[in-house]
Each structure stands twice: as structure tokens, then as C-alpha cells.
Amino acid sequence: MYDVLIIGSGITGACISREMSKYQAKTIIIEKENDVAQKATLANSAIVHSGHDPIPGTLKAKFNILGNRMYKQMSEELDIPLMECGGLVVATTLEEEKTLDMLYARAFENGLKKSEVKLLTKDEVKEKEPNISDHVTKALSLPSTSVTYPLEAAIANIENAMNNGVELATNEEVISIVKNKEHFEVFTKRNKYEAKVVINASGINAENISKMIAKTNFTISPRKGEYYVLDKDVTLVNSVIYPTPSEKGKGVLVTPQYHGNTLLGPTSEFVENDTESTTKKGLDYIKVNIEKTVTNIPYNKIIRSFAGSRPTPSTKDFIIEESNIKGFINVAGIESPGLTAAPAIARYVVEGIVANNIDLVENKNFNPYRKKVIRMNELSDEEKNELYKRDSRFANIICRCESITEGEIIEAIHRNCGATTVTGVKNRVRAGAGRCQGGFCQPEVLKILARELKIDPMEVLYSKKDSAILKAKTKGE
Numbered sequence: 165m166y167d168v169l170i171i172g173s174g175i176t177g178a179c180i181s182r183e184m185s186k187y188q189a190k191t192i193i194i195e196k197e198n199d200v201a202q203k204a205t206l207a208n209s210a211i212v213h214s215g216h217d218p219i220p221g222t223l224k225a226k227f228n229i230l231g232n233r234m235y236k237q238m239s240e241e242l243d244i245p246l247m248e249c250g251g252l253v254v255a256t257t258l259e260e261e262k263t264l265d266m267l268y269a270r271a272f273e274n275g276l277k278k279s280e281v282k283l284l285t286k287d288e289v290k291e292k293e294p295n296i297s298d299h300v301t302k303a304l305s306l307p308s309t310s311v312t313y314p315l316e317a318a319i320a321n322i323e324n325a326m327n328n329g330v331e332l333a334t335n336e337e338v339i340s341i342v343k344n345k346e347h348f349e350v351f352t353k354r355n356k357y358e359a360k361v362v363i364n365a366s367g368i369n370a371e372n373i374s375k376m377i378a379k380t381n382f383t384i385s386p387r388k389g390e391y392y393v394l395d396k397d398v399t400l401v402n403s404v405i406y407p408t409p410s411e412k413g414k415g416v417l418v419t420p421q422y423h424g425n426t427l428l429g430p431t432s433e434f435v436e437n438d439t440e441s442t443t444k445k446g447l448d449y450i451k452v453n454i455e456k457t458v459t460n461i462p463y464n465k466i467i468r469s470f471a472g473s474r475p476t477p478s479t480k481d482f483i484i485e486e487s488n489i490k491g492f493i494n495v496a497g498i499e500s501p502g503l504t505a506a507p508a509i510a511r512y513v514v515e516g517i518v519a520n521n522i523d524l525v526e527n528k529n530f531n532p533y534r535k536k537v538i539r540m541n542e543l544s545d546e547e548k549n550e551l552y553k554r555d556s557r558f559a560n561i562i563c564r565c566e567s568i569t570e571g572e573i574i575e576a577i578h579r580n581c582g583a584t585t586v587t588g589v590k591n592r593v594r595a596g597a598g599r600c601q602g603g604f605c606q607p608e609v610l611k612i613l614a615r616e617l618k619i620d621p622m623e624v625l626y627s628k629k630d631s632a633i634l635k636a637k638t639k640g641e
């Protein structure tokens with residue numbers, strides 16, 4: 165019997181699992197996909213927002229500010245990328261300038277400090293950002309805005325939680341939940357799990373999961389955001405460039421990424437089913453709108469596009485509460501700024517709600533630290549030589565675009581919460597994330613996965629279920 169069962173391994177479930185690992189509770193994360201964090205947490209802008217934007221008094225405002233303040237410590241403890249680049253909300257009309265003034269006041273109301281908010285003139289903006297559009301007349305500067313790598317943030321939280329005793333079960337889709345006198349029975353397509361407390365952190369599925377057991381007064385609608393990705397040899401902007409927000413959300417941004425690429429997007433469109441693919445309409449919308457804030461965009465440097473869907477709640481705010489069924493906790497409607505808010509939400513859920521259901525006894529052996537996979541191209545020549553001597557696989561370059569070695573790939577496979585698919589390797593160490601998008605290294609990564617996981621190469625998946633790359637043997641054994 166588990167003390168706590170978390171449904172969903174996105175950034176929300178990941179941070180909750182790490183918080184739980186600070187206690188001697190038996191905790192498990194149940195994930196329906198074959199890898200962690202493959203939904204909203206995989207496909208977003210990666211911004212740790214300052215907290216200037218949410219409506220004061222909402223849970224979004226509260227947890228955005230708290231989460232932003234927690235990211236630095238979390239990134240140091242877990243070795244998660246954090247690029248403290250700052251952000252600029254830019255205005256192009258008198259009307260938008262008025263909105264900027266309103267946001268300036270709102271930022272303080274939400275709890276930002278004086279050093280964290282500043283209004284800039286057109287010339288000051290131009291000096292900071294040479295590629296800013298001439299239409300921009302004024303900006304709100306937000307230096308506490310950062311950019312992280314969301315997938316690594318989720319993986320690092322889960323890996324650290326597992327190092328501290330939490331369990332993870334992937335390929336486990338929850339299909340029903342019942343409550344007996346003392347505990348819950350959570351049924352997946354393959355197994356039954358028993359737990360005293362169940363936490364619903366299932367993103368766009370949270371309404372369906374909640375309805376399996378509890379009275380559910382909210383709906384969750386997928387709201388898709390599409391993006392273009394620019395190659396990493398382009399330096400278009402130095403900070404996150406937000407247009408002035410509208411009722412549709414934060415608008416189409418230009419966002420520098422930690423690994424050097426630049427994102428153009430997202431769009432904002434409610435969708436029924438198709439939550440993850442890009443469309444001509446969406447990508448055209450980006451091109452039309454991006455030019456209002458930034459110029460000199462090198463469209464010939466686009467290397468790919470992608471989309472993700474926000475779990476937009478009918479309540480217009482995060483839903484973080486114990487349901488009418490004692491011990492069943494909804495952490496739902498975690499749309500933006502959910503990536504930012506996740507560490508603060510997690511602490512509140514564990515200390516403020518789980519603690520009312522079970523006794524939480526401190527885990528005295530909790531180790532808050534986790535080191536990322538060795539990155540050869542971040543080491544000095546001496547450090548590289550040391551490694552080559554110990555293990556020659558760190559001298560064997562597999563991904564030429566990103567200079568990723570066999571040693572790094574093997575490490576990413578064998579850790580807790582390790583890679584089991586080609587995309588899993590790409591997401592953890594960036595083999596295949598460069599200009600050729602895996603054209604050269606994919607067959608090598610496939611061979612390494614088969615060898616290290618001791619499976620037939622025919623069984624190696626590209627990403628999701630049923631995505632085997634090799635279809636049949638043509639010759640030999």
C-alpha cells in the first residue's frame with residue numbers, strides 16, 4: 165500500500181514527488197506514457213515568469229511569485245539550467261502603453277520588488293535589444309524573468325525523488341479509481357495500485373480523472389500553442405520579448421532558449437483533439453504577429469516547429485484542493501505560469517493538504533542534490549583527458565551537431581528515470597536536437613539503446629508506443 169500516489173509526471177507531479185521524498189512516506193508516480201513529462205511540460209516557452217501578469221489575489225499570482233523565488237535554489241540543488249536573461253513587455257500603441265502602466269502597478273501588487281520592475285523608454289529598449297521593432301514605444305523591464313529547460317527540470321525532480329526512495333511506473337494509464345473504507349484503489353490498464361492519498365496532476369486529463377471518483381465542478385479545455393524554433397547560431401534577442409498581453413493571453417513571444425535556440429510563439433487556440441501538431445494557420449499567425457515586436461527574423465534559420473496544449477480551466481485559476489472525497493487531491497488547470505509555479509504548488513500540496521491526511525515524518529536521509537549528466541563540451545581539456553582515460557566511450561562522438569558522446573548517452577540511459585527511447589535520449593542529452601535533427605546519429609543511438617537495455621534493435625522505439633523505427637530485417641541476423 166502506498167501512502168501517496170501521484171497521477172502524472174509533468175512538472176507538477178515531478179515537483180510534488182520530490183517534496184514527498186523529504187518524508188518517510190511510500191510514494192509512487194503513475195504515468196500513462198512510456199517516458200516522463202511528454203505533455204505540456206515538454207512543449208512550452210520554458211520561461212520562469214516574474215509574476216507581473218496574473219490577476220492579483222489569484223492562486224496563479226501567489227504561486228508564480230513563490231515559484232519564481234524558489235527556482236534558483238532548485239536549479240542549484242538539481243543542476244537544472246537557469247538562464248537569468250530578464251524579460252521585456254513591449255508596447256507599440258498608446259493603448260498598449262496604458263496596459264503597460266497597469267501591469268507596472270500590478271507587478272507590485274503581486275509582490276515584485278522595486279528592483280524587479282522598471283519602465284524603459286524606446287531608446288533604452290533599442291540599446292538592450294538591437295532587433296526590436298521601430299514600432300515599439302515603451303517597455304516594462306522584468307529582470308527576474310529567467311529561462312529554464314522544462315524537461316530537465318521535471319526529469320531532475322523525479323530522478324532526485326527516486327534517489328530518495330520514490331517509485332515511478334510508466335506505461336500505466338489510470339482508467340478508474342474507487343475508494344474503500346481506508347484507501348483508494350487506482351486501476352490502470354495493466355495493474356491495480358492501493359494508496360491512502362491520490363494526487364491528480366494529469367494535465368489536460370485532470371477533469372476526466374477527477375470525475376472517476378469526485379464531484380467535479382470544473383472543466384479543462386486544451387488550448388494549443390504552436391512554435392517555430394530558430395537554429396542556435398542566431399542571436400536575435402537577449403531577453404524574453406513579450407508583446408503587451410490581451411484577453412487571449414501573453415501573445416506571440418520571442419524567447420531565447422538555454423541551449424542557444426530561439427523560440428517564436430506560441431499561438432493560442434482551443435482545440436478538441438489534435439493537441440500536439442502544428443498547422444499552417446498557426447505558423448502563419450506567428451509570422452504575422454512576431455514582426456510587430458522584433459525585426460530581422462531569419463526565417464531561413466528555422467529548424468523545426470512544435471506544439472503543446474495548455475490545460476485551461478473553466479475557473480480561470482489553478483485548482484489546488486482536496487475534493488469532496490477525503491484524500492483525493494486535484495492539482496488541475498495548471499496552465500501558464502504552471503512551469504514557474506510548480507515548486508511552490510508542490511510544497512503547498514504536501515505541507516498544506518497531504519499533511520492533513522497522513523503523518524509526515526521527516527526523511528533524515530533526504531539528499532537534495534542531483535548532478536546532471538556529464539556534458540563533454542562544458543569540460544576543460546584537462547577534465548576531458550581525465551575522462552577519456554577512465555572511459556574511452558567519452559571520446560566517441562555520436563551526435564556531431566551537438567558534440568554528444570557515447571559516454572553521455574549511456575549515462576542518460578542508466579540513471580534513475582533514464583532514457584528508454586531515441587527521443588528520450590534526445591530530450592536528456594540533446595543527441596539529435598541539432599541542425600540535422602538526428603539524421604546522422606539516430607541509427608547509432610538506436611544501437612546503443614538496444615545494447616544497454618539488452619533488447620532487440622527491432623524493439624527500440626523512436627518515442628511513443630508503436631513507434632518502432634526498424635520494421636523488418638532485410639539481411640543478416
Ligand SMILES: Cc1cc2nc3c(=O)[nH]c(=O)nc-3n(C[C@H](O)[C@H](O)[C@H](O)COP(=O)(O)OP(=O)(O)OC[C@H]3O[C@@H](n4cnc5c(N)ncnc54)[C@H](O)[C@@H]3O)c2cc1C
Pocket residue numbers: 171172173174175176177178194195196197200201202203204205206207208209210211212213336337338339365366367368369373388389390430472473474475498499500501502503504505
Ligand atoms: C504552449 C505553452 C506555453 C507555456 N509556456 C509556459 C512558460 O513559459 N512558463 C510557464 O511557467 N508555464 C508555461 N506553460 C504552462 C506549463 O507548461 C504547464 O503549466 C505545466 O507544464 C503543466 O504541468 P503538469 O504537470 O500540470 O501537466 P503535464 O505536463 O501536461 O503533465 C500531465 C501528465 O499526466 C499524464 N497523464 C494524463 N492522463 C493520465 C492517466 N490517465 N494516467 C496516467 N497519467 C496520465 C500525462 O501523460 C502527463 O505526463 C505553457 C504551456 C503551454 C502549452
